[in-house]
Amino acid sequence: MQIGNESMDLRLTLIESAQCFQWQETPQGFIAVVQGKPVRLWKQGDAVFAQSDLRREQLRHYLDLERDYGRVAEQYAHIAPAKRAIEMYPALRVLNQDSWETLITFILSANNNVSRIRKLTDAISRGLGARFEMCGEEIWGLPTPEQLANCPESHLREMGVGYRAPYLIRTARMVADGFPLWELKNMSYDQAYEQLMRLPGVGDKVANCVLLFGCGHSSAFPVDVWVERLLKSWFDVTSRSRKAMMLAARDALGENAGLLQQFLFHAARTGDIEL
DNA sequence: GCCCAGGAGATGT
DNA sequence: ACATCTCATGGG
Numbered sequence: 001m002q003i004g005n006e007s008m009d010l011r012l013t014l015i016e017s018a019q020c021f022q023w024q025e026t027p028q029g030f031i032a033v034v035q036g037k038p039v040r041l042w043k044q045g046d047a048v049f050a051q052s053d054l055r056r057e058q059l060r061h062y063l064d065l066e067r068d069y070g071r072v073a074e075q076y077a078h079i080a081p082a083k084r085a086i087e088m089y090p091a092l093r094v095l096n097q098d099s100w101e102t103l104i105t106f107i108l109s110a111n112n113n114v115s116r117i118r119k120l121t122d123a124i125s126r127g128l129g130a131r132f133e134m135c136g137e138e139i140w141g142l143p144t145p146e147q148l149a150n151c152p153e154s155h156l157r158e159m160g161v162g163y164r165a166p167y168l169i170r171t172a173r174m175v176a177d178g179f180p181l182w183e184l185k186n187m188s189y190d191q192a193y194e195q196l197m198r199l200p201g202v203g204d205k206v207a208n209c210v211l212l213f214g215c216g217h218s219s220a221f222p223v224d225v226w227v228e229r230l231l232k233s234w235f236d237v238t239s240r241s242r243k244a245m246m247l248a249a250r251d252a253l254g255e256n257a258g259l260l261q262q263f264l265f266h267a268a269r270t271g272d273i274e275l
Numbered sequence: 276g277c278c279c280a281g282g283a284g285a286t287g288t
Numbered sequence: 289a290c291a292t293c294t295c296a297t298g299g300g
Contacts, residue, residue: 018281106281113280116298162296167283203283224281241290242282265281 009091033141085263102214148172167201212258
């Protein structure tokens with residue numbers, strides 16, 4: 001089915017921009033398990049097509065196709081590096097992912113590089129998750145909270161996750177025991193942030209990634225090593241800690257701070273904006 | 276071999 | 289509240 005006519009870049013959005021780690025590119029398109037269901041996305045000209053049990057509106061929301069990014073660019077047009085970063089990637093979108101899938105992949109992301117985050121995401125999915133087939137290829141979904149909570153720590157360590165193993169298991173147990181993960185999108189930013197910070201393996205940076213990519217909180221502003229470098233290079237940063245930078249950036253940039261952050265992050269990481 | 280990676284938690288001040 | 293250490297593991 002056709003889900004959109006927008007000129008969006010699937011490779012940039014799903015793989016290169018490091019906001020999710022489960023997509024793989026095949027000759028037939030991009031495939032992954034999203035919200036527990038297999039999905040294939042591909043383009044024909046400007047049109048985006050999908051093969052999935054997910055409804056058209058769900059996929060449009062996942063890809064953030066309803067948002068006017070031209071308006072976001074205008075919102076930050078008075079900040080030179082911001083305007084430049086957004087205009088540099090007119091086909092990049094900030095995904096609306098599943099809260100649980102975002103939470104688990106970003107616990108894996110702590111002090112880790114992108115290619116290894118992908119391998120660990122794949123490893124725990126193959127080891128614990130549900131298997132599907134999509135155009136002749138096997139793909140696995142991430143483990144559910146119950147599957148992860150019941151996995152022995154030693155088994156998880158054999159998959160290579162290292163010291164993050166107990167974080168995954170304890171967080172999974174809290175979610176399985178009623179942590180309000182799926183209510184975070186309806187809370188205020190401050191309430192949702194406070195809740196997420198209770199979870200083992202979730203600090204300021206991971207919390208903001210979950211809020212931004214997995215809970216629809218577009219003001220969430222994750223500060224990783226690259227965003228820190230860019231902020232120090234291009235702005236008069238007096239904050240020392242990354243959390244202080246996050247607070248200052250959110251305060252200065254307002255409602256769509258996090259969307260801008262994703263463009264800045266990618267520009268810094270690829271070197272498209274000199275630091 | 277070295278340094279780095281979309282950091283978090285524990286400890287000490 | 290802030291600074292410093294340690295924590296697995298593989299990529300470059």
